[in-house]
Amino acid sequence: MTGETERKRAAEHLALTLATAGMQRMGARVLAAFLFTDEESLTAGDLSEQLGVSAGSVSGAVRMVVQMGLVERVPAPGSRREHYRMRDRAWSTLYGRQHAPIDDVLTAVARGVEVVGPGPARERLVYMRDFYEFLLGEVPSLIERFEQRRGGSRP
Amino acid sequence: MTGETERKRAAEHLALTLATAGMQRMGARVLAAFLFTDEESLTAGDLSEQLGVSAGSVSGAVRMVVQMGLVERVPAPGSRREHYRMRDRAWSTLYGRQHAPIDDVLTAVARGVEVVGPGPARERLVYMRDFYEFLLGEVPSLIERFEQRRGGSRP
DNA sequence: GCGAACGTTCAGAATTTTCTGAATGCGGAC
DNA sequence: GTCCGCATTCAGAAAATTCTGAACGTTCGC
Known part of the structure; x- marks a missing residue:
C-alpha cells in the first residue's frame, strides 16, 4: 500500500x-x-x-x-x-453491454442485404452480417465461462 | 434489389x-x-x-x-x-482492434492493485484485472473460431 | 404543517471534437 | 525541367458534447 x-x-x-x-x-x-x-x-x-x-x-x-x-x-x-x-459482476456486465450496439449494427446490415442486389457488395454485407450474428451468440457464453471459472473462488 | x-x-x-x-x-x-x-x-x-x-x-x-x-x-x-x-476479414479485424484498449485498461488496473492495500477496493481491482486478462486471452480464439467456421465456404 | 438538507433538472458557458478550404507537397507526362 | 492533377496538411470555423450553477422538487425530522 x-x-x-x-x-x-x-x-x-x-x-x-x-x-x-x-x-x-x-x-x-x-x-x-x-x-x-x-x-x-x-x-x-x-x-x-x-x-x-x-x-x-x-x-x-x-x-x-x-x-x-x-x-x-x-x-x-x-x-x-x-x-x-x-x-458485483460489474465488469462482465459492462462488457456485455458494450455489445448492445451489435444488435443495431446487425439490423442495419440486414437491411443492406435486403436492398443490395447480387454482387461483391452483397457478399461483403452477408459476411459482415454473419460475423455479427456469430458474436451475438458467442459473447454471452464467453462471459458465462468467466463467471464459472471465477465462481468457485468468489461467489 | x-x-x-x-x-x-x-x-x-x-x-x-x-x-x-x-x-x-x-x-x-x-x-x-x-x-x-x-x-x-x-x-x-x-x-x-x-x-x-x-x-x-x-x-x-x-x-x-x-x-x-x-x-x-x-x-x-x-x-x-x-x-x-x-x-477481407475487415470485420473480425475491427473487432480485434476494439480490444486494443483492453491492454491499456489492464495496465491501469494493475497499477491500482499495486497501490491499494488489502480491503474491498483491492478485491474489486483484482476481479477486474482477472476479467480483462481473461478477455485478452479469449478474444483471439473467438475470432479464429469464426474464421475457421467461415473458412470452408469463403477462403 | 414547516423547515432544512439533498438530489435533480435545465439553460447557458466552456471545452473538445470534427469539418472545411486554401496552401503545400508529390508524382508522372510531356 | 516544367507543368498539371491529385492528395495531404493545417489553421480556423462550425458543431456537438460536457460541465456548471441556480432554480425547483422531494423527503425526512421536528
Whole structure:
C-alpha cells in the first residue's frame, strides 16, 4: 500500500483510460471512485466533494452508471442521502453491454442485404452480417465461462 | 434489389449506427461507402463526390480506416489516383482492434492493485484485472473460431 | 404543517471534437 | 525541367458534447 495520493492518482488514471476507450469522462471518474473506495457505499455528495465537480455533473454521471448496471442504489437506513455502490459482476456486465450496439449494427446490415442486389457488395454485407450474428451468440457464453471459472473462488 | 437511393439510404443508416456505437462519423461513412459499392476500388475523389464532403475530410477518414486495417491501398496501374478497397476479414479485424484498449485498461488496473492495500477496493481491482486478462486471452480464439467456421465456404 | 438538507433538472458557458478550404507537397507526362 | 492533377496538411470555423450553477422538487425530522 502506498499513500492516499497514489490511490487517487491510480483512480484518475484508470478513469482517463476508460474515457479514452470511449466511456464518458465523468461516468468513468465516478466509476473509478466506486472501484477504488473501501467505503461500503458512497453518496452523491461524497462523489461531488471527492472529484471536485458540481452536484449536477455527479447526478448525471451516477444516473449513467446506474443505468449501465455498473452501480446500484443501496438502501440507506437512517440517512436522507442516497447511497450507491458498485455491483458485483460489474465488469462482465459492462462488457456485455458494450455489445448492445451489435444488435443495431446487425439490423442495419440486414437491411443492406435486403436492398443490395447480387454482387461483391452483397457478399461483403452477408459476411459482415454473419460475423455479427456469430458474436451475438458467442459473447454471452464467453462471459458465462468467466463467471464459472471465477465462481468457485468468489461467489 | 431496390433502387440506388435505397442502397444509399441503407449505407448512411449503417454509418450512423456505427457512429453511434463509437466510431468517428466520417470514418463510418467512408467505411459504409466501401462496404456498399460494387466497384473494384474507390478513390478519394469518388468518396468526396459520393459523400458530398471536402477532400480534406476524406483524406483524414481514409487514413483512419486504413490505419485501422479495414481498408487497404490497391496498386493503381495506369491511374494517377490512389485506389482503395475494403480488406477481407475487415470485420473480425475491427473487432480485434476494439480490444486494443483492453491492454491499456489492464495496465491501469494493475497499477491500482499495486497501490491499494488489502480491503474491498483491492478485491474489486483484482476481479477486474482477472476479467480483462481473461478477455485478452479469449478474444483471439473467438475470432479464429469464426474464421475457421467461415473458412470452408469463403477462403 | 414547516423547515432544512439533498438530489435533480435545465439553460447557458466552456471545452473538445470534427469539418472545411486554401496552401503545400508529390508524382508522372510531356 | 516544367507543368498539371491529385492528395495531404493545417489553421480556423462550425458543431456537438460536457460541465456548471441556480432554480425547483422531494423527503425526512421536528
